[in-house]
Amino acid sequence: MSATNILISGVGGQGLVIATHILANAAFQEGYDIKTSDVIGLSQRGGMVWGSVRFGAKVHSALIPDGECDILMAMEALEGLRWVKMLKPSAKVILATEKTYPNRVLIEKDEYPAAIEDQLNQLGLAVFPVKAQEEAKRLGNIKASNMLQLGMLSTLLPFAKATWIDVISSSVPKSTINVNLAAFDKGIELTAKRI
Secondary structure, three states: OOOEEEEEEEEOOOOHHHHHHHHHHHHHHOOOEEEEEEEOOOHHHOOEEEEEEEEEOOOOOOOOOOOOEEEEEEOOHHHHHHOHHHEEEEEEEEEEOOOOOOHHHHOOOOOOOOOHHHHHHHOOOEEEEEOHHHHHHHHOOHHHHHHHHHHHHHOOOOOOHHHHHHHHHHHOOHHHHHHHHHHHHHHHHHHHOOO
16 A cells, blocks of 8 residues: 655644644554654744645655545635645645635735635546634634644544544543544535545
């Protein structure tokens, strides 16, 4: 089995590090060899952050070659568009459609592109758009938007739901387990309507 390549992108403060950690641990618990990396140096300043998880029978490097990413979980739309060059033509994109302006837009005054979802669809990618923060807020905690997107991601991977529940429950503060699991389930529900 060749490696499955997953990239998570966003801006600082969206919970990307914990999402990458949970994904990697779920793959490990399922018995896969994994390699993971993340870039978080700009996270406290609203800068771009990303993480990668590669899993399979044997994985030799954490780096995903250009054009080999199977799934992109974009926690912010512009940060999703930024990584298009990494995607396979058949890639799936879980796209949070709310705008969380990164520093290059706020400070450097770069233009925020219009119709990002449309641009991704025109490339022939399978796009799963979601208002992740809005959905998480309805559940009681906007910060659980990362778990909602992980729920969506889980429907595209061969891991048992029990594995996800175990890893999430042991990775988040005890006081937030219920809302995080509710967000995870909501992500599954939203994706099941489209597959």
